Amino acid sequence: MPIDAGATAWVLAASALVLFMTPGLAFFYGGLVRGKNVLSTIMYSFMAMAVIIVAWVLWGYSLAFSPGNNFIGDLSFIGFQEVDGRAYEVAGVVAPIPHAAYAIFQLMFAIITPALITGAFAERFKFSTYLIFLVLWMTFVYAPIAHWVWSGNGWLFGIGALDFAGGTVVHINAGVAAVAAAWLVGRRRGVEHGVVPHNVPFVILGASILWFGWFGFNAGSALNANYQALNAFLVTNTATATAALTWALVSWFHTRKPSAVGAASGAVAGLVAITPASGFVGPLGALAIGFGAGLFCYFGVQLRVRTKLDDALDVFAVHGIGGIWGALATGIFAVVSVSGLTPPAGVGVIDGHPAQMWAQLRAVAATFGYSLVVTFAILKVLDFIPGLGLRVTEKEEDTGLDVSLHGERGYAE
């Protein structure tokens, strides 16, 4: 397929949109915490941009996307060597865009994934350790799983698991890592009565930027400006709206008041759940997926609140549960009229192919297990190294991380 300027134009725009999601996340998370930790929370996301971009150009992309073996890439794309203007075969398909477009687009996914995790340990994780965690986690957790799913060579790709735009690689992965992180770093001090978000407009701003940027995430994953991209755009939008509505209504019945933070959270849950499905399901499937996302993630938060796990901003409930629901729902609602694949590939339960669920389940389980174990191991090691450690001191936590770690206050006169 020759390189097409229209496809390239869309992937350029989509890459910019996906990059913009990370600051969106920074505001989404930053608004949810207490004012004394707003900058430290924003900095987790902002520095993910700084650190991951450098590491991705140097070695990350090569590990994830160079041919390598079934489990991990090799070093042939180190320093973006061979990432040039020629078309590149991605997962068995040659997209009408230069290899460089694909590498840039993928970079944006590698940034936001670890940034998602930070919601679990916000308000207490050490900044210095975090920077090292970023590098290790991208290298040892993100790059391999991305290789499994998206590289033509990857073993999950091989078994026919469907993941259009990153439900496993990005969301289940981040959601599960969040559990490991929240567990190891421990509960925040003094949050028995919950935390009242310090700036809800920022939460909505963040969610809105995420919604906007997610069109790049999902519709950009078509790597072309074609009907598949349009369908991904449409179903993304549909599932998101449905989930926002569902969450708002459920919270209304449950707490007597429809929460704005809830509506925003529902939107994010919908965005998460539709991600793996967006290239394979139609608008009615999207309604179902969005409805499930709003419902399951809402109750996910409910359950988490009753545990001792202080996953501060509910990363697992939204990205973990939303991601798992999305992965399974892809196996249910994928229809060949949308996916355009050769059956049985791209065919789900409602199109008469229940075996697809099996591939989806394996993908979920593999991501879940690998991410949990390796994230746990990385954090344990970091905790052990003298001078590092995961958690700030009690005094720093009470004062707030902004002043104590960054020497700044979010707001002044």
Added chain:
Amino acid sequence: MPIDAGATAWVLAASALVLFMTPGLAFFYGGLVRGKNVLSTIMYSFMAMAVIIVAWVLWGYSLAFSPGNNFIGDLSFIGFQEVDGRAYEVAGVVAPIPHAAYAIFQLMFAIITPALITGAFAERFKFSTYLIFLVLWMTFVYAPIAHWVWSGNGWLFGIGALDFAGGTVVHINAGVAAVAAAWLVGRRRGVEHGVVPHNVPFVILGASILWFGWFGFNAGSALNANYQALNAFLVTNTATATAALTWALVSWFHTRKPSAVGAASGAVAGLVAITPASGFVGPLGALAIGFGAGLFCYFGVQLRVRTKLDDALDVFAVHGIGGIWGALATGIFAVVSVSGLTPPAGVGVIDGHPAQMWAQLRAVAATFGYSLVVTFAILKVLDFIPGLGLRVTEKEEDTGLDVSLHGERGYAE
């Protein structure tokens, strides 16, 4: 005309931009109200996304854009049936994009239009009633008018009224509905001395996002990445700047101080006024339209302030008057060198076709009358239904809608 990836890429980007306008509006309106109502004001816009998207996919698009008769579509596109990858004839022209692209792009317009109205009744409208109002208004007011103007079959399209990107359908429509709503819901308590906007940076942020997104709104309406799109982009930008400058200067002479909220309001007025004209006028016409928008909308607000009508955020003065001025100005400044239509279509007064004004006037009057009457009727019915009603209680209003309806405060420690 075959489907073109470049055109599709632009419509994808434009659709994302237009979706982003609604959060922009949320911040524009949210900054203008008092801090105790910031979330409820933002939620009006945010929930418009949630509710309208679902309703549009299910039946809205079909009512507005399926062939039907001269007044309303039929049910042939219910659930986005037949909205697929094939090109679709829109208003007599086949655009080089898939039908799905058009349906998505149009959806974004259907979201923001009712969200615009909320400025009229902010700080006192009942949230539960609002959700129902959204559905009814989109179905009974927006869908028909969109059909009249943009469907090849529509009667306003038939008489040759020019409305490139939605001056009648979106702005006059919303502006007039705002009058009905402000009237029926009544004045806010305790605003005799006016309301000082609680967060002017948010107002500017919102106006800036609107400006940014409006490029999608107007230049996307070319449904192609061609010279017409570029001209729409150029004149949108030009009229907006001119109107912002005009409003700032007029407010400077009038109040002795150039207001930042005024400059932002002027920009929005310019965006409104150029909307119907953006496919038909050149940059010098845009200067004239922008100048008129700044002037007329400024004095529109002046006049409204002297009435008893509490159109809280001046939706009529900006969208109603701005929209009417834009519709008429299109009849004046449309030139065939830009519109590329076959004369007398696309030719305005300055190009020697005064009859165009007649079509424009009819379009304005029809939209005005229909929107006023049907919006009024819908609200009357909602007011009448036990358990609904339009307005919150006095206590809820005094406390602020954020705490009393949503159980949240915008800002905390």
Added chain:
Amino acid sequence: MPIDAGATAWVLAASALVLFMTPGLAFFYGGLVRGKNVLSTIMYSFMAMAVIIVAWVLWGYSLAFSPGNNFIGDLSFIGFQEVDGRAYEVAGVVAPIPHAAYAIFQLMFAIITPALITGAFAERFKFSTYLIFLVLWMTFVYAPIAHWVWSGNGWLFGIGALDFAGGTVVHINAGVAAVAAAWLVGRRRGVEHGVVPHNVPFVILGASILWFGWFGFNAGSALNANYQALNAFLVTNTATATAALTWALVSWFHTRKPSAVGAASGAVAGLVAITPASGFVGPLGALAIGFGAGLFCYFGVQLRVRTKLDDALDVFAVHGIGGIWGALATGIFAVVSVSGLTPPAGVGVIDGHPAQMWAQLRAVAATFGYSLVVTFAILKVLDFIPGLGLRVTEKEEDTGLDVSLHGERGYAE
């Protein structure tokens, strides 16, 4: 080269992105000042949009880009005459986009450049004088330098100086003008102990919008959706991340605390430095450029702080020094494999063409000298005219410019 819809789609999107940078700058600067001056600071940028757009359409574009002579254009494009749908030869190359696309894209650069300067005189410059300054500066400083560098006819273009997206025209130019402005307007009152930024989340929001928009700035400068655009996108991103990381780490060693404002400033420094180089260097060159930007701009601020010059938001340290470093680094790291030019054009020191440095130095020196002298002269004249003058009264400054000049407060209840 025939007009291509894909290229046009990307330039449309890029133009919207670059326009969005100016509000981004408004928030970046607005967050850095004290709360009593947030609106006046934001208004400098917002009104730059209003004023420059009008002036550019009327005469600015013609002066900068019509053929004219080696130093300045003529009046043939006045009122955007001849700016139409035909392709236009830009700097010896015919880009596959309509002339109108180029003129719009260039407009966005003309807006942000004077807005950048406002960081130097924020919190004390008279608003009325500023509006006049905008018009004069665009006409007498920006338009000529843009002509020198980007017009096929321009003398700096003639000597082979490389400036892909505006390192000289935009950044050195603005940075140097900032020195003249800060000097003439004098130090702020009462800032001996420095100013604590009043809203750091706004600083990060602004920096993030700048980053997002800068993809349009640099990758859009390819005027096509091709590999050159992708490379510009990639190196922009890489240099930005590297500079953000470098600044954060340097500030950490130097002040014991990694500052969030510092990370954001580093990102901006990286964006500045990569701008001239983005069409000519590869990702490893970008790492070097970003590293230098973080380091040199950091120490540039350090040095400025020790002088008496109150360049309030460090425009020279970031845009001046960052721009000069970028211009010289382009002469070092330009490689023909990226630039695609015919050697020795587009070849830097590391590719064996040290003479390139000479062209770069001349471009830097010419921009530096011209901008300094003419900006100084313009401000001197404005200071001299009765009723104008550069600075607000002491009372206005103490009260804050928002209330005293604009009759508004940024924040209320």
Added chain:
Amino acid sequence: MKKIEAIVRPERVQAVVDALEKVGCVGLNVTQVTGRGRQKGVVVHTGRGVETTQINMLPKSRIETVVADADVEKVIEAIIGAARTNATGAIGDGKIFVSPVLEAIRVSSGERGDAAI
């Protein structure tokens, strides 16, 4: 001289300030406080909006004015009249405290005593 400190509902501040002006009490200052009295608080969401918490402290406004001894009663009356939500008064309408002030000084002129307030 006495300091009169009234803690009232934020939405009644304007009315109280106007009422004070009517009885000739021009100098005053207002602070935002959060307070707790017999009034029940409000329930607000925490976290992602699925949990709620009872906040017992409500936003109130404190109006302070220093007045001559002779004016104390009429000022109290003015405040009570303006601060009540309705004719009969409701829980949460607020409190007034009176305390002694020994001296008042006007910074600009150095005047002291009743002349300075």
Added chain:
Amino acid sequence: MKKIEAIVRPERVQAVVDALEKVGCVGLNVTQVTGRGRQKGVVVHTGRGVETTQINMLPKSRIETVVADADVEKVIEAIIGAARTNATGAIGDGKIFVSPVLEAIRVSSGERGDAAI
């Protein structure tokens, strides 16, 4: 009646308010202040984050409660108990001031004196 004014660390406010409730002191109000005592301030960045400045004024919370004369000592004790960071107390833990109040009036009912607090 006495007004008891305690200036404490913001993170201890909840504990102090709870402790006051336990000793029967329900009515109170809280303001955010910045203050300076013997406690050293914090160093914060200015400008672009390359300079720092020492801020001597730290954010504190002021809790004010008007109580009957008989309750003063137990309220002071309750505050001290809840406001200290640790058993031995640390610099920056705060101050308590006691001052006379002549009258208290409940706005809603017009009640005066100890009955009104």
Added chain:
Amino acid sequence: MKKIEAIVRPERVQAVVDALEKVGCVGLNVTQVTGRGRQKGVVVHTGRGVETTQINMLPKSRIETVVADADVEKVIEAIIGAARTNATGAIGDGKIFVSPVLEAIRVSSGERGDAAI
């Protein structure tokens, strides 16, 4: 002990705090208030910026410090010296109020009286 409460222009706070330090008055706290005195207010825009309203309440800063009886006069002088906009003083420069304080307690140590301030 006396409480000295100075309501001054926000832009003079730093100068007043420095002046207080010079006369040995280290402990103090500052609150943001809005106030009304003889000073005319400011005109601000409402709504879309076409209307204006006169705001009579201006932002001021209140500095409170509790000092030993002996220090009252020198503290007042220090404040007046630092709070005035210019040598002759201008409307809006502020007010100082002095009121009795019965007791001061340092939370960390439990010390009382002049030793605690």
